[in-house]
Amino acid sequence: MENRMKTNESVVIDVKDLNVYYGAFRAVKDVSITIPQNKITAFIGPSGCGKSTMLRSFNRMNELVPSARVHGNITLDGVNIYDPDIDPVMVRRKVGMVFQKPNPFPKSIYENVAWGAQINGYKGNMDDLVEESLRQAALWDEVKDKLNQSGLSLSGGQQQRLCIARTIAVKPEIILMDEPASALDPIATLRIEELMEKLSEDYTIIVVTHNMQQAARVSHYTAFFNMDEDRAGYLVEYGDTSAMFTNPSKKLTQDYITGRFG
Numbered sequence: 001m002e003n004r005m006k007t008n009e010s011v012v013i014d015v016k017d018l019n020v021y022y023g024a025f026r027a028v029k030d031v032s033i034t035i036p037q038n039k040i041t042a043f044i045g046p047s048g049c050g051k052s053t054m055l056r057s058f059n060r061m062n063e064l065v066p067s068a069r070v071h072g073n074i075t076l077d078g079v080n081i082y083d084p085d086i087d088p089v090m091v092r093r094k095v096g097m098v099f100q101k102p103n104p105f106p107k108s109i110y111e112n113v114a115w116g117a118q119i120n121g122y123k124g125n126m127d128d129l130v131e132e133s134l135r136q137a138a139l140w141d142e143v144k145d146k147l148n149q150s151g152l153s154l155s156g157g158q159q160q161r162l163c164i165a166r167t168i169a170v171k172p173e174i175i176l177m178d179e180p181a182s183a184l185d186p187i188a189t190l191r192i193e194e195l196m197e198k199l200s201e202d203y204t205i206i207v208v209t210h211n212m213q214q215a216a217r218v219s220h221y222t223a224f225f226n227m228d229e230d231r232a233g234y235l236v237e238y239g240d241t242s243a244m245f246t247n248p249s250k251k252l253t254q255d256y257i258t259g260r261f262g
């Protein structure tokens with residue numbers, strides 16, 4: 001597989017020969033990819049081709065699935081995250097995740113943001129951290145007068161930005177987003193996309209999306225995955241988003257992005 005990351009960019013995640021199994025079923029097949037720092041990389045491809053599985057292997061979330069096995073090598077800043085000496089909790093602190101359906105805790109807005117930092121024994125000023133995280137998540141102005149209200153009282157789009165604030169509050173390096181806007185209306189979706197662009201100044205973002213326009217709008221790089229009859233997902237093409245959307249190097253990519261299958 002040709003690797004088309006630009007040479008002047010630093011690699012933050014380096015994946016080599018990744019295979020992920022659920023029991024005997026192989027969901028991800030021989031994927032090698034490098035993820036650039038402080039960029040947005042979109043994972044696209046038909047349903048079931050292993051995009052979420054890939055994402056979850058970047059913060060060892062697959063380990064929470066009893067049948068899942070991960071083979072291959074994934075380094076984060078040069079460190080093998082599957083090394084037996086590495087604590088998965090530490091990996092998840094560095095690699096945060098935002099899910100498809102906003103999932104705030106049934107607690108106050110303030111507590112939602114403070115939660116992770118509290119668990120990690122954060123010693124700084126919690127009020128400042130909460131404000132800074134909510135500002136970074138473009139939610140502060142909407143909630144600053146009701147921090148004690150339940151996170152569940154917010155709209156879907158606000159809840160998703162609250163989940164992003166919660167993720168940011170533990171100062172990760174990478175934010176994984178699994179279809180973060182698919183449960184939201186077009187306006188809330190645009191706000192999340194604008195926010196992602198802003199966040200990419202400080203964080204590396206990997207986003208799974210089914211929305212081609214969204215991938216084209218927000219991401220700097222796009223990885224297109226597909227699967228054959230064995231249903232094991234493999235990487236077809238990876239490179240600069242605008243190049244891929246205007247001039248894909250494979251016909252399969254062209255067919256997918258123009259909606260001919262998937």
Ligand SMILES: Nc1ncnc2c1ncn2[C@@H]1O[C@H](COP(=O)(O)OP(=O)(O)OP(=O)(O)O)[C@@H](O)[C@H]1O
Binds near residue numbers: 022027065
């Ligand atoms: N916990 C699990 N146990 C067994 N099989 C699973 C599990 N999670 C996912 N799979 C299977 O692994 C394959 C890849 O699933 P995954 O959710 O990673 O794909 P995806 O590309 O993200 O799909 P979608 O776009 O529909 O979300 C599918 O065949 C799915 O059925």
